[in-house]
Amino acid sequence: MSRTDRARAGAYGAAACAVAYGSMKLAQALGANALADKDPLPPHLREQLLARDPLFVASHWVLAGAAVVGVLVALATVRPWGARVPRRLLLTITWTLGIFMITRSIGVVGFGFVGDALVLTGVRPPPVEHAALARTLARWDLLLWSPFFLLWGVCWATAGWRLYRRGPHASAQERQDSHGHHRG
Numbered sequence: 296m297s298r299t300d301r302a303r304a305g306a307y308g309a310a311a312c313a314v315a316y317g318s319m320k321l322a323q324a325l326g327a328n329a330l331a332d333k334d335p336l337p338p339h340l341r342e343q344l345l346a347r348d349p350l351f352v353a354s355h356w357v358l359a360g361a362a363v364v365g366v367l368v369a370l371a372t373v374r375p376w377g378a379r380v381p382r383r384l385l386l387t388i389t390w391t392l393g394i395f396m397i398t399r400s401i402g403v404v405g406f407g408f409v410g411d412a413l414v415l416t417g418v419r420p421p422p423v424e425h426a427a428l429a430r431t432l433a434r435w436d437l438l439l440w441s442p443f444f445l446l447w448g449v450c451w452a453t454a455g456w457r458l459y460r461r462g463p464h465a466s467a468q469e470r471q472d473s474h475g476h477h478r479g
Contacts, residue, residue, distance in 0.1 A: 302460070303373050305453025309389075310369035312447035317362025324355035333435040335406050338425050365392070372454045382458060389455030396448030400441045407444075411437040 322329035331344055344351045368388050371377030377385070402409035411433040413419035421429030 302453055302457030305450045305457065306369050306373040308450035309392075309447060309454050310366045312443070312450060313362045313365035313369060316443075316447070317359045317365070320355045320362060321359040324352055324359055330439075333432065333439065335432040335436040335440065338428065341428075369451075369454060372458055386455055386458050389451050389458065393448045393450075393452030393455055396444045396451060398448075400443075400445035400448060402441065406436055407441045408437065411441065 319329045323331050326347070332341075334341065334344060336344060368385065371380045372385055372389060399407055401407050402411065410419070414421055414429055414433040415437070420426065
């Protein structure tokens with residue numbers, strides 16, 4: 296796979312991850328469980344989430360909307376109409392999302408590969424009254440959420456790298472060629 300193809304795959308991958316995440320949040324907003332019980336939240340927040348607290352329902356709607364915007368941003372990095380969006384804005388968004396999601400997946404803020412491993416190995420034991428739940432949620436995070444956010448973050452970073460490599464002064468023809476269109 297060529298470098299251009301990998302970069303395009305990153306943008307389409309970021310869009311696909313946004314669709315998956317947004318679909319889950321939309322389903323949750325509409326009342327479905329859709330993995331809500333696997334969300335690695337502290338017990339008091341988890342109870343609010345599962346009880347469909349109005350703030351959590353509202354957050355699902357906001358996150359579903361943000362996912363739609365994410366799809367558009369990801370596609371703007373590879374589609375010809377994206378050339379109308381300021382390049383710096385796209386670079387800022389793609390790199391910020393990529394770094395945030397990769398950081399979340401690694402777990403320097405608590406959840407992620409590191410945090411989950413610390414809980415599961417007993418290095419950072421959870422409160423006794425929630426130990427079983429904490430280990431279950433750490434397994435789910437380790438096997439589902441952290442890899443998902445790592446993939447999504449790498450896709451965003453790859454899309455950002457494509458924009459960076461393309462340069463600010465790419466000609467209209469270079470932009471078209473980078474989108475897979477060729478002069479006949």
